[in-house]
Amino acid sequence: MPQERDLEAVKRAKSRFPLLEPIARRWSPRAFRDDPVEPEKLGSLLEAARWAPSSFNEQPWRFLVAVRRDDPEAFEKLSSCLLEGNRSWAGRAPVLLLTVAKTYFGDDPTRKNRHAWHDVGLATAQMVLQAAALGLSTHLMAGFDRDRARELLAIPDGYEPVAVMAVGYRGDPETLPPDLRERETAPRARKPLEEIAFGGRFGAPLSLRPSVEVEEEG
């Protein structure tokens, strides 16, 4: 991979303000090396998720981990739930992981947790950034057959499959088919900050210039 450094530079987040290194560096590749993920690194990923905040500390997240070399059958089951466009590349990652949301509070299925998916998102982001900090890459996928996942992986009532994540060491973009290779090496794009961050009400501009008070305090 002669353009390895170039690709990291191309993919790096463009920000007007300093960013935590794993946030700046993280992106979602499709090419993965065949190398396994060290079990202790998987442990760090899961612990990172575990310590996320959640509504009423319900911790509505569950994670099903399928390691290709250790349990090819489980890996194949989860891989078979992916839509074809994802399976073609994600099936070659060393680890697939399904995130699952518990949709009610405590032991009472009638007490719906409106923030279940949101909180799974909080935990998943901590996992994704922990991975980036350890030199691992991740790629989250919404495109999979939820009913099939529920059945094949024995997801109980009251729990919902949310996303599938590929985990591994990033590979050579040249191993991808041409259309995916092009996306793999394209710069990342985001809406301008002004379109997502507002002042006191929706749509109002937000000023991020240093205020007089801040300057006075040095």
Add this chain to the structure above:
Amino acid sequence: MPQERDLEAVKRAKSRFPLLEPIARRWSPRAFRDDPVEPEKLGSLLEAARWAPSSFNEQPWRFLVAVRRDDPEAFEKLSSCLLEGNRSWAGRAPVLLLTVAKTYFGDDPTRKNRHAWHDVGLATAQMVLQAAALGLSTHLMAGFDRDRARELLAIPDGYEPVAVMAVGYRGDPETLPPDLRERETAPRARKPLEEIAFGGRFGAPLSLRPSVEVEEEG
């Protein structure tokens, strides 16, 4: 705050595996100092959220920021949406921020984005960890009047208020009323890893012991 160091130790995540420092250190205080948040640090928080991954790169997150000193009226509006139990302490934070989910893809309100709240969670976690990296504390709240927020803050149809976040520098627990003071200094609790992380199917144990292959590769 003579017990400052002790409190950081009490609150630190207990993990069997190494954690990214802001993940290990982050917790959700209720006592905030009166000091303002530097605008450039707010900028880093919002950029951190901006660069999160999302389904189809829809970026369904919006953030309404209310800075108490700069715009007391906007701050009071958002603060007035909090349930009383939250308003008592969060109303004293220097910044309140409302996270909002866009619930459909692109320009077509009929194309529902099932992952909207999840992806707001991803972006919010990046913001929370960026804050921790900058020495700031955050506290996410689900307890607020969504209808009131929608009306007072002009949230359009197709967008949903998700959570309110207090942002600031952590304060002295002694400034809190006795019941909250006790919670402020109690250790953080999480389910054991075994209850949230499974092997190939729901409920199956996951082995995180180093495999022979990994040992062979050094």
